Amino acid sequence: MIEVKNVSGGYHNAEILKDISFQVEKGELFGVIGPNGSGKTTLLKTVSRILDVKQGEITIKERPISDYTAKEFAQLVAVLPQNTAQTFSYTVKETVSLGRYAHQRGLFQTMSEKDEAMIQGVMKQTGVEGYQDVPIDSLSGGERQRVFLAQALAQDPEVLLLDEPTNHLDIAYQKELLDVLKIWTKEKDLTVISIFHDLNLAGLYCDRLLLLQDGKKEICDQANEVLKRERIQTVYGAEIEAHPHPKVAKTQMMLVPRFFGRQRNNIITxxxxxxxxxxxxxxxxxxxxxxxxxxxxxxxxxxxxxxxxxxxxxxxxxxxxxxxxxxxxxxxxxxxxxxxxxxxxxxxxxxxxxxxxxxxxxxxxxxxxxxxxxxxxxxxxxxxxxxxxxxxxxxxxxxxxxxxxxxxxxxxxxxxxxxxxxxxxxxxxxxxxxxxxxxxxxxxxxxxxxxxxxxxxxxxxxxxxxxxxxxxxxxxxxxxxxxxxxxx
Amino acid sequence: MQKPSIRMFSKSNKVFPYIFLAVLAIFTVLLGTSIGTVYVPFSTIIHIITANIIPSVPADAIDSMYENIVWNIRLPRVLLSGLVGASLAISGAAFQGLLRNPLADPYTLGVSSGASVGAVITIFFGLTLPLLGPFTLPVFSILASFITIFIVLYFAQRIDRAMRVETIILTGVIFSSFLGALISLMIALTGDELRQIIGWLLGSVSMRGWDHIKIIIPFFLVGSILLTLHAKELNAMSFGEEQAKHLGVNVERKKMSILIAGSILTGAAVAVSGTIGFVGLVIPHFVRILWGPNHVHLLPLSAIAGGSFLILADLVSRMIIAPSELPIGVITALIGAPVFAVILIQRRKKLGGEKGS
CATH class of the missing domain: 3.60.70.12 (L-amino peptidase D-ALA esterase/amidase)
Structure with missing residues (x-):
């Protein structure tokens, strides 16, 4: 579905990504992890065409991403960014409706019945249909996140790119969001690439993980293969213990705090x-x-x-x-x-x-x-x-x-x-x-x-x-x- | 923050705001034409207008003095203020959506000053391009405003990549001062054209006839139609340029069209009436509070409301110290500057703990 071949790129004055290659299959939930400044967001912005590919090539459905027109690309790829500017208080429905922009034709770009049905559908899926006439700036962070997810889904994309989607969400919403994404990858063949800060969530939900360090690919493999204690410890530079999840066949990483108090070897007497x-x-x-x-x-x-x-x-x-x-x-x-x-x-x-x-x-x-x-x-x-x-x-x-x-x-x-x-x-x-x-x-x-x-x-x-x-x-x-x- | 209850009440009926503002616009046109040193009744005004537009309506019963006052003096002045107000308000609304900045308007961005420089240069050098004729002045104003907005945005971006609201405004203020100094310099160097420049600079719609309306109308139509066609893109771009790109907007091209359209409107307005501040700031702000930020409605509603507002402001400027007149810019600034302050305070409160972006 998505192929990244020897890609280098970044901002105009700083090359951040260096020779990165990986592939993502259709219907995969693919995670990108790495320490701060390792190039995760830059990679996502390059795949979503916000930043230019300087060297190498990115193809989606065997077509270089630069070949798509803006609207064609938006019909194929939707993005849920980390933060979205909210200067004016649009209603939830107005916000979600913008997701149909890429599908609208003609001078006045009026909404068809299909658009309307699609908008209602995604609002229901994300659980925001209850407040479609409410201005988004009166919603909580979690609700707003779901509104923008609905907007992305209204694009009816085949690929969904997410930048730390669980940021600002409490654990119940984190689980809910990731469960839903997982279901969509299975049932609708949606391909999801998501950046994760939380290694344990990444390990739990992703089929495969890409670990970045200093803009380079450290490894791209099955989650349990990537989340090895020594590797994570080296890349992140923090003391970590790996432990199996009690219910799922996945590895979880545990931080080891530095301070233990006085070390003693005669606790038991x-x-x-x-x-x-x-x-x-x-x-x-x-x-x-x-x-x-x-x-x-x-x-x-x-x-x-x-x-x-x-x-x-x-x-x-x-x-x-x-x-x-x-x-x-x-x-x-x-x-x-x-x-x-x-x-x-x-x-x-x-x-x-x-x-x-x-x-x-x-x-x-x-x-x-x-x-x-x-x-x-x-x-x-x-x-x-x-x-x-x-x-x-x-x-x-x-x-x-x-x-x-x-x-x-x-x-x-x-x-x-x-x-x-x-x-x-x-x-x-x-x-x-x-x-x-x-x-x-x-x-x-x-x-x-x-x-x-x-x-x-x-x-x-x-x-x-x-x-x-x-x-x-x-x-x-x-x-x-x-x-x-x-x-x- | 806007109170949802106000929005709810008016959202149920999307036709209402148009009818309301259309009635208001007609009323202000009649009022503006009717009041002055000589009072002209509404019925007479309507009669004169219809007689002048439709040849079959008999014009015999009309007093020729009234006819002269209404048709040759007051009506063009009122219509011109309406067109200028509409141009400034709709371009203000567009600049605000494009820059995600409720404080942006042609005046605060320095675009008006840019247009003034273009106009002053035209007068100073007595330029008249053969093909353009009377359109030389507006065309130079438009070009100058277009160049100004680009320089302002370029500098703002160099200062602060995130292009924070305050950065853009500050850059606009700096450019306004600089351009104002340029104008002063040209005035100081001028001999004969001095009075013409000063009179024009004061920002006024007085002593403007049908000629000026003919000048502004083509630019007004092109600019406002172009902006209205970009309403959806403006909606998308008010969530940030990256987000607009994700949604499928060809950001570079659409942004350019919107900036060109905004410059055409500002440049033309400044060319016929001088710099009139704050209309583009105040009107979209209130329209947004009443009927929401959706540009599909915000742009046309702002245009109608802006027209009515400037007609009333012009009326006040004529009335307040009659028989002499205040520059119209004084009235708009008296209303606009406090509103600017209120928006700024609201934004600060709203941003409170959040990151300023």
Whole structure:
């Protein structure tokens, strides 16, 4: 549809674009990104014929853009600029009607019925038909943006060029506008080229992205390929972390603020652990990045309070999550900041260890009992409703963990747990085979994300060794305590 | 900002403003012709006009003094002020739309001064081009106003690429002063033509006969028809030249046509009546408040309203210190300058937090 071949250009006294080439297919939503001053707007103005192409060629539908007359070009390409001058207060309808200019013929250029129908149609699509007789300067920024979008659509274009269309819009309007554009590209084969300031919006909605730097093409590819952490970090010169979107298979970029406060490598200490008959708690000064199963705060997040609560072995509640939440509130904890677990185990049987590695350290806390021991390999069908967890493992690390280190630490801790259970000869009562754990175990891996960078947590790594050994020893200690108590 | 309620009420009927202004125009023509040292009743005026236009209407019953006053003195003067007012108002409306600047008018842009220089040069050197004859003066005025608007816009753009309202006005003021100095210089160097130049400069429609109407009419028709044909383009361009381009307007060509048409109207008006300020500013402003900024209606309505306004202003200038006369430019400036100030204040308020553009 649109082909830009080795284009250089800019303003008459400054060449901004340098040798840019890319193609946009029909029905594509194509994003242009880049730091301030990288030439995004200049590129859009060159494609829309406001600025001249100095070298190279731009063709739309295999015809050089300079070959089109002004009206022909406006029938093909519409533009939604960032700002539009509003000196006089035209009504919404008068403003939208101007979009039909390119389609009108004759000396007096009167509006045909087709024009009128088109105008009403686009006003409906953009949701501005309700105030067609209202002067545009009495509208809000978002409404005005939609009026000019309606004007562009009234041109009935095949290509729509947008310069930061989500500027000045709140997030609901941003989503609404981009959703609509996406639908039009799919249903009406409209080709859209849009400049984005917001990399995450660009990544979410665009099929492909063009990344500009200093007027040159850095890369033009699939959104996920363009939005790579290292690339964005280099081009924009800002510290960034990439993260997958929770619902869509797209990458999102997260800014990392410069100031973190004091860097500390001893956020987690043994002294923070408070053990009573009723609950084991640990509160840290700064929140820990956590990956956990449990009753509250499960999944991935940041938490500064960790609670392992004793409940009766016959504890039964239909809404245990809510009950736990209320429990936390009653005891002065914030459920949002808390990873909460439950156990029927006697809390005085807890085993814990503070282990130090080279440049990092970990506090391991285990409560264990084997009343409902299970052999995971048997895949036996069981009909147990929620029962308070039996083996609860906390591994809290002073150090920076990568995502894979979190997962590997979890694997290592689980393997160590299983080894301890097997060594003590615990059987799955239903299958009468060696148990691997219990049916309601929970685990928490937490890390301060300060201090030493720990990229891997596999069993052969220093972190893995520390976690494996620590969990194994605590498991054995906790189970011994449990057996001692049961046997007495 | 304009109050939507006022617009709503009058929007429902697009014919009303035309009828209203047409009636007003006819009334002012009659009033302007009727009042003076000798009062002439409306009925007599209508009789004289019809008798002069339609040969079959008998002219016997008309007093020859009335006939002389109405047909040879007052009516041409009134019609000339009407045509000058219409020319200035419609070109003002067009300049404002083109430059997205509610303060632009031939006077504030310096175009009137340019036209004056053209006219003064013609008188000073006693120029009469063989082919043009009596049209030499207006043609030189038009050429001079055209050159002036280009120089003003070129300088404004050099100063400030965004061509802010204030920049253009300031450039216009500077050029007006400079051109005014040129005129003074020529007057100082003049001997015999001095009185002619001074009299012309004062800006007046007195002692102008049918000859002057014949001079201005062709330019008025060409200019105003050309502008009216560009109403849609003016609408598009009031959203900015880039936006107009996006909408499919051939901006360079249309802009040139509009500037030429505006210069023709201004130049011709100045040639017959001297510099009369603020008509092109005040009239479009009020028409816009009452009936909206759409140039399809704004241009013709401004022309009719501008004609009526200048006829009334001329009447006042004759009446106020009768039997002597004030220059008509004094009256328009007395009304126009405060309106200019009000628009400026409104704009400042409106821009408030926004970027000034």
């Amino acid at each position: 043994k002294d923070l652990l408070k053990i009573t008959e009723e609950k084991i708690t640990l509160q840290t000064e700064a929140p820990l990045r956590t990956m956990s199963s449990g009753v509250t705060g499960a999944g991935v997040g940041w938490h500064n309070t960790f609670v392992n609560r004793h409940v009766d072995r016959n504890y039964h509640c239909t809404d245990h999550k809510n009950e736990m939440k209320n429990y936390l509130i009653d005891h002065g904890f914030h459920p949002n900041d808390t990873v909460g677990m439950m156990t029927a185990v006697r809390l005085s049987d807890v085993a814990h260890q503070f282990r130090e590695g080279e440049g990092f350290s970990a506090l391991i806390v285990v409560t264990a009992a084997t009343g409902n021991a299970v052999d995971a390999s048997m895949g036996q069908e069981r009909t147990i409703p929620y029962k308070p967890g039996t083996i609860n493992i906390w591994v809290l690390i002073n150090g920076q963990l990568s995502e894979e280190a979190f997962i590997q630490s979890m694997m290592t801790a689980t393997e160590a747990k299983t080894a301890a259970v097997k060594e003590l000869g615990i059987l799955d009562i239903e299958t009468n085979t060696q148990a691997t754990g219990t049916s309601t175990d929970s685990i928490l891996i937490g890390a301060s994300q300060q201090g030493k960078m720990l990229t891997y947590g596999g069993t052969a790594t220093p972190l893995g060794q520390l976690v494996g050994k620590g969990v194994y020893q605590c498991m054995k200690k906790a189970l011994e305590n449990y057996f001692n108590w049961r046997n007495n």
